[in-house]
Amino acid sequence: MPKVFLSPSTQEWNAYVTTGNEEKVMNQLADAMEPYLRASGIEYVRNDPARNVGGAIADSNAGWFDVHLALHSNAAPEQFAGKLRGVDFYFSPVSYESERLATILSNNMKNIYPLPDHVTPRPTTSLGEVTQTRAVSVLAELGYHDNPEDATWLQSNLDAIAKNLTISLTDYFGIPFIEPTPTRLGTVVTDGSNLNLRSYPSMYGTIIGVVPNGAKLFIDGQSGNWYVVRYQGKSGYVSSDFVNVGSTQ
Numbered sequence: 001m002p003k004v005f006l007s008p009s010t011q012e013w014n015a016y017v018t019t020g021n022e023e024k025v026m027n028q029l030a031d032a033m034e035p036y037l038r039a040s041g042i043e044y045v046r047n048d049p050a051r052n053v054g055g056a057i058a059d060s061n062a063g064w065f066d067v068h069l070a071l072h073s074n075a076a077p078e079q080f081a082g083k084l085r086g087v088d089f090y091f092s093p094v095s096y097e098s099e100r101l102a103t104i105l106s107n108n109m110k111n112i113y114p115l116p117d118h119v120t121p122r123p124t125t126s127l128g129e130v131t132q133t134r135a136v137s138v139l140a141e142l143g144y145h146d147n148p149e150d151a152t153w154l155q156s157n158l159d160a161i162a163k164n165l166t167i168s169l170t171d172y173f174g175i176p177f178i179e180p181t182p183t184r185l186g187t188v189v190t191d192g193s194n195l196n197l198r199s200y201p202s203m204y205g206t207i208i209g210v211v212p213n214g215a216k217l218f219i220d221g222q223s224g225n226w227y228v229v230r231y232q233g234k235s236g237y238v239s240s241d242f243v244n245v246g247s248t249q
Contacts (some may be wrong), residue, residue, distance in 0.1 A: 001172045001199060001208065001235045004037065004131050005060040007047040016073075017082065018151040023049065025145070025155060032162035039180035039221030040170050041228040043237045053128060061134045067169065068136050068137040069102065070129040073145040073154060078081040085150050086118035088141040090129060090130050093123035094128035096138040105138060105168045113143075113163050114153060134229040140165070175200060178221035178228060185242040186219045186229065188212065195243075201226035219245060 008026035015021050030046060045063065047056040060068045068157035074083040087109055091102035102121035110116035124130050130137045142161065143150035154161070164170050172175040188195045190213045198205030201223040211217060211231050215239075226237045 001041050001043055002066045002175070003013070003043040003045070003064070004169065005056075005063065005065040005068045005133075006033065006037075006044050006071070007056045007068060007129060008049075008061070009073070010047070010052060010056070011048070011072075014073075014075060014145065016145045016151045016155070017148050020155070021144045021179075021188060022073050022145060023229040025073065025158075026142075029071055029142070029158050030163055032158045033166055035180035036163055036166035036177075037169075038183070038235075039228060040166060041096050041175060041178070041221070042166070042169060042173070042238065043194055043235050057132050059129055060150050061132075066173070068129065068133040068135040069165070069169075070137070070139040071140050072139060073143055073150075074141040074145045076144055082144075082146050082148070084144050086120065087113050087143055088119075089121045090124040090127055090139040090141070091121055092130050092137065093125065095136060095205045098130065098138060099123070101136060101172050102138045104171050105140065105165065108164050108171070109161075112157065112160055114149075130240070148232065174224045178223050181221060184219040185246040186217050187226065187246065188215045188217065188238075188242060189244050190242050193210075195238050197229070197231065197238055199236060200228075201228075201237040205237060209234050211238065217243070 008030040009022045012023040089105045091098040103104045105146040143154045148168045196207045196212035197209035217229045217231040
């Protein structure tokens with residue numbers, strides 16, 4: 001299953017014109033993304049808020065991730081303070097996949113941002129979280145926190161933005177977007193054989209693991225007759241025909 005390094009801003013000194021700061025709000029956004037990511041079968045690791053951007057890059061590169069997504073909000077130059085609006089998705093101009101992801105993110109964000117013409121994928125050769133990460137990377141600047149309209153939109157729509165970003169990730173990975181439900185505990189019930197854990201909700205999905213008969217697993221979502229599950233730290237899809245569902249967690 002796809003794995004994302006989720007890197008919300010650690011810049012607590014960037015105060016919002018409304019209330020709070022960039023680090024706080026971007027971590028609230030990352031919190032809101034987690035249920036959507038789990039339900040859609042996307043594994044994730046978050047950056048350490050005690051480390052700076054160099055630490056985030058190092059930690060991302062120390063693992064194996066399909067995408068590095070940095071979450072930020074913007075501020076205008078002093079002469080334009082409070083006057084600019086817009087959402088930018090920065091990509092590496094030497095990476096086709098980075099540009100493809102930024103384009104998907106931009107196209108979907110146009111559906112919820114009040115000024116869709118101000119949502120833009122932009123190349124960068126200077127942002128380290130885009131140019132220095134091993135994984136395909138995009139840095140999102142989700143509005144201007146020195147602009148009252150943008151700051152209010154952002155803080156009032158964290159769940160909608162979290163959902164929108166996750167939809168873009170599922171579009172990029174080519175997997176279904178699944179609405180989150182309370183996590184349930186399930187038990188595998190077969191004729192004694194193992195239950196296949198697959199990378200896609202289909203009998204044609206690649207087998208990425210097996211779950212023994214009688215094993216307990218966590219159910220995070222459902223797509224048709226397939227459950228999105230976690231078993232021994234690995235996410236994937238299993239046929240719902242062979243899982244008895246118990247209590248919520």
